[in-house]
Amino acid sequence: MKNILPFSGKAKKQAFDTLLLSHMDQLYRLAYRFCGNRDDAEDLVQDVLIKLYPRGEELLKIEQLGPWLARTLYNHFVDNVRRYQRNPVQLVDSNDASSLDRGGLEDSPDHVFAREQQLERLQILVNQLNPEQRSLLALHDMEGYTLPELVKMLDTPLGTLKSRLFRARNRLKELVKLDGTF
Amino acid sequence: MMTCDDILLELDDYLDQLLDEGQRSRVQAHINQCQRCQQSLHEEMAWRQTVRALPVAPASEGFAQRALQQAKDQQQQSHRHNNFLAGFSSAIAAGLAIWMVTAVFLSEPGESPQNTLKTVNIVLYESTKVKLAFDSPRELGNAKVSLLLPDHVELEGFPGQKQISWHTNLRQGRNMLSLPLRAIQLSQGKLEARIEHEGKSRVIQINLNANKPGMTNIEHELAHMV
Numbered sequence: 001m002k003n004i005l006p007f008s009g010k011a012k013k014q015a016f017d018t019l020l021l022s023h024m025d026q027l028y029r030l031a032y033r034f035c036g037n038r039d040d041a042e043d044l045v046q047d048v049l050i051k052l053y054p055r056g057e058e059l060l061k062i063e064q065l066g067p068w069l070a071r072t073l074y075n076h077f078v079d080n081v082r083r084y085q086r087n088p089v090q091l092v093d094s095n096d097a098s099s100l101d102r103g104g105l106e107d108s109p110d111h112v113f114a115r116e117q118q119l120e121r122l123q124i125l126v127n128q129l130n131p132e133q134r135s136l137l138a139l140h141d142m143e144g145y146t147l148p149e150l151v152k153m154l155d156t157p158l159g160t161l162k163s164r165l166f167r168a169r170n171r172l173k174e175l176v177k178l179d180g181t182f
Numbered sequence: 183m184m185t186c187d188d189i190l191l192e193l194d195d196y197l198d199q200l201l202d203e204g205q206r207s208r209v210q211a212h213i214n215q216c217q218r219c220q221q222s223l224h225e226e227m228a229w230r231q232t233v234r235a236l237p238v239a240p241a242s243e244g245f246a247q248r249a250l251q252q253a254k255d256q257q258q259q260s261h262r263h264n265n266f267l268a269g270f271s272s273a274i275a276a277g278l279a280i281w282m283v284t285a286v287f288l289s290e291p292g293e294s295p296q297n298t299l300k301t302v303n304i305v306l307y308e309s310t311k312v313k314l315a316f317d318s319p320r321e322l323g324n325a326k327v328s329l330l331l332p333d334h335v336e337l338e339g340f341p342g343q344k345q346i347s348w349h350t351n352l353r354q355g356r357n358m359l360s361l362p363l364r365a366i367q368l369s370q371g372k373l374e375a376r377i378e379h380e381g382k383s384r385v386i387q388i389n390l391n392a393n394k395p396g397m398t399n400i401e402h403e404l405a406h407m408v
Contacts, residue, residue, distance in 0.1 A: 017250050024246035032238045039350060042245055049253035119236055124339040124362075126236065140198075141233050147198060166194060172233075 016056045020049065023069050030070055033138030034077045036127040040084045047083075048076050070145075071153045074135055081131040125175040133168035140165055184212045189219045193226055299372070301389040306365045308395060309338055314359045314375055314386055322352040325379040327359070332371025335390050338362035352377070365392030 027048070031041035052059065052072070062068045077084060126134060139145045139153075147165075151158050184192075189212055195201050196209050213219045304310040328347040331337060339362075340346055359375065370391040377384050 016253070020250060021246060024249070028241045028245065029238050038239045038241065042241060042249070043351070045245075046249045046252060049249055050256045053253040053256075119232070122232065123236055126233075128339060137233070141230060142236060144234075147200065162195075162200075169194075173229075 016053060016059075019056070019059050019065070020052075020069075023066055026066060027069055027073055030073055030138065030143060031077070033142050034074070034131070034135045035084045036123060036134070044073065044077055044084050047080070048073050051076070067149065067153050070139070074139070074154065077135060078131060121179065122176070125172065125179060128175055129168060129171055132164065133171055136161070136164050137168045137172065141169070184208055186212075186216060186219055189213065189216070190222060193222065197223075197226060197230065299387055299389050301370070301391050303391050303393050304335070304363050304365050306368055306392050306395050309362050309364050312361045312363050312373075312388070312390075314361065314388075316352060316357045316359065316377060316384075316386075318352045318354060318357060321354050322377075322379045324349050325352050325377055328374075328376040328378070329361070330374040330376075331363075332369075332373060332390060334365055334367040334369035334371055334392055335373065336364050336366055338364055363390070365390070368392050368394065 024045070027045050028041060031044040032038065035041045035044055048069075059065065126137070129137065136150075139150055140147065145153065147158060147161055150156070150161055154161070189209060192201065192205070192209050196206065201209065213223055302312055304312065326347060326349050328345070329337065331344045331346075333344070337343065337346060363373075370389055373388050373390050375386045
């Protein structure tokens with residue numbers, strides 16, 4: 001007998017949490033790649049969850065929820081990109097040890113710190129790509145979705161994706177070259 | 183027989199594993215015998231590794247649970263939301279005077295707080311993080327942040343731009359705005375950061391003094407208490 005979760009009241013909330021909780025890390029990570037900063041990434045994930053909450057029963061029927069959620073996140077980002085490009089600089093917690101600021105410089109080897117600065121610089125340049133380029137680089141080059149997976153996920157022909165990816169990579173390399181810090 | 187130019191054209195597909203077995207073998211055979219193409223391959227692999235290594239800042243503590251709860255609460259919140267905004271407007275009006283009078287600059291231990299315009303030293307041609315701390319009595323949703331930069335300073339990633347604005351949410355309590363600034367001339371001038379919400383605004387001004395290169399990156403905090 002098929003187990004159909006009740007979708008009303010408290011049971012509905014619990015069912016929604018059960019479905020989504022295991023995907024939250026993946027969603028946030030992808031959102032961070034798209035937006036380039038934590039605040040906008042959390043807002044993006046939050047907005048998608050708010051959209052999905054009334055559709056909890058539909059989510060139950062989806063076989064591979066992970067890629068479906070990634071696609072939903074991507075579509076929402078692209079459709080509302082202005083809302084998620086608000087922050088040219090990141091609001092950081094003053095006590096947040098995970099921020100890219102180095103409180104313990106004296107304990108870090110120079111080359112590790114230099115590498116971290118280099119990555120920080122690269123993130124600034126990635127944030128200058130247009131949203132389509134940035135999100136495709138995020139999905140493929142950073143998060144490892146293969147092109148065949150992206151064809152299905154984004155409903156876009158392989159040739160088109162390859163061209164866009166090629167342009168995105170070249171654009172980033174141009175920005176790096178102009179920047180001159182690498 | 184594949185040429186080096188052919189290999190360069192196929193390199194992306196080779197690394198993205200889009201070549202069939204025959205093509206892949208031909209590319210591999212050329213690379214095995216060509217130092218120049220080996221170099222190109224290694225450079226491209228190193229570049230891709232760098233891009234993959236871009237870190238993801240962890241989500242704020244409890245984000246997953248909070249976000250899931252908020253998705254449910256959002257549908258019940260519109261009535262409460264209107265009441266919150268009405269309360270906030272009066273809180274801002276009361277707090278404005280306190281903001282301006284008690285703004286303090288903390289740079290050296292033991293330094294007495296002063297209320298005049300403070301000077302922050304930044305380094306010519308080097309990126310310096312300048313942190314501005316905003317203490318907010320409540321959450322401010324969709325607040326507008328505006329920066330007005332002096333002529334001799336740029337915000338990293340925004341070359342040539344002197345006015346930059348965006349919207350953000352401020353948390354209740356301390357919010358730290360971390361500005362990566364770069365001086366492009368030896369000069370000094372005023373930076374203004376303005377926060378606007380629901381028709382009210384608050385401004386922080388600091389004087390930015392560009393020093394010659396050779397100094398280490400310095401972080402200064404400008405804190406104000408409300």
